[in-house]
Amino acid sequence: MNILKRLFSFEKPMKGDSAELGSTSTEIKNFFADFGEVTFNDDTVIFDSYPFSNATASTKPVITAKEIINICIKAVPPTIRVGDELLYVSAVRRQELTSFAERNGILLYDRHELWDCILEPFLDTEFTEETCERIYTVLAKYNLDRQTVDAWRKRVREQMIKYNFDSMLWEWGMFSSMDVLLAMRPKLSSADFNLFYKEVMEIALRPDRL
Numbered sequence: 001m002n003i004l005k006r007l008f009s010f011e012k013p014m015k016g017d018s019a020e021l022g023s024t025s026t027e028i029k030n031f032f033a034d035f036g037e038v039t040f041n042d043d044t045v046i047f048d049s050y051p052f053s054n055a056t057a058s059t060k061p062v063i064t065a066k067e068i069i070n071i072c073i074k075a076v077p078p079t080i081r082v083g084d085e086l087l088y089v090s091a092v093r094r095q096e097l098t099s100f101a102e103r104n105g106i107l108l109y110d111r112h113e114l115w116d117c118i119l120e121p122f123l124d125t126e127f128t129e130e131t132c133e134r135i136y137t138v139l140a141k142y143n144l145d146r147q148t149v150d151a152w153r154k155r156v157r158e159q160m161i162k163y164n165f166d167s168m169l170w171e172w173g174m175f176s177s178m179d180v181l182l183a184m185r186p187k188l189s190s191a192d193f194n195l196f197y198k199e200v201m202e203i204a205l206r207p208d209r210l
Contacts, residue, residue, distance in 0.1 A: 040099075074110055077089060
């Protein structure tokens with residue numbers, strides 16, 4: 001498995017870090033979110049049992065079309081931007097979300113997934129020096145220098161390895177901002193997760209601000 005290369009061969013973005021594998025069954029269970037229920041009405045979206053208790057979809061579950069800045073249908077999972085936050089919708093509701101956007105004249109936005117770039121080393125695929133440098137170049141356009149990227153990778157490394165490999169997810173294609181939130185949620189206290197959530201969203205929304 002490529003995980004062996006990750007842990008023992010590739011060191012550049014994570015040098016000096018030595019996360020060990022080993023998750024409890026409770027932790028693994030908490031890695032996977034139930035999207036809850038989403039209801040699309042004429043001009044409102046109603047969320048029920050949203051996976052992040054601090055999110056707008058949990059504290060204010062009825063979202064009006066006028067509050068939505070844009071919708072990214074191509075994201076994995078699809079996202080709804082409300083304020084400085086992305087709300088996640090299960091991919092199985094993609095067509096309903098598209099119809100809702102078209103019905104209400106909401107901008108369909110193809111956002112660059114910066115968290116996929118940051119989390120690339122934790123996918124179950126080869127991560128070469130060439131790929132590493134290419135990603136640094138891309139992220140630099142969004143004011144994420146290599147020191148910042150390396151610090152983020154070190155910060156989430158242990159949990160991302162658990163999330164992808166201890167859980168037997170074996171994701172090789174891409175990660176999103178939702179993945180890093182799910183990975184870190186079991187580790188952080190409620191207060192710390194609230195702060196982490198805001199940090200993740202700030203980076204996720206940088207493409208909107210260019």
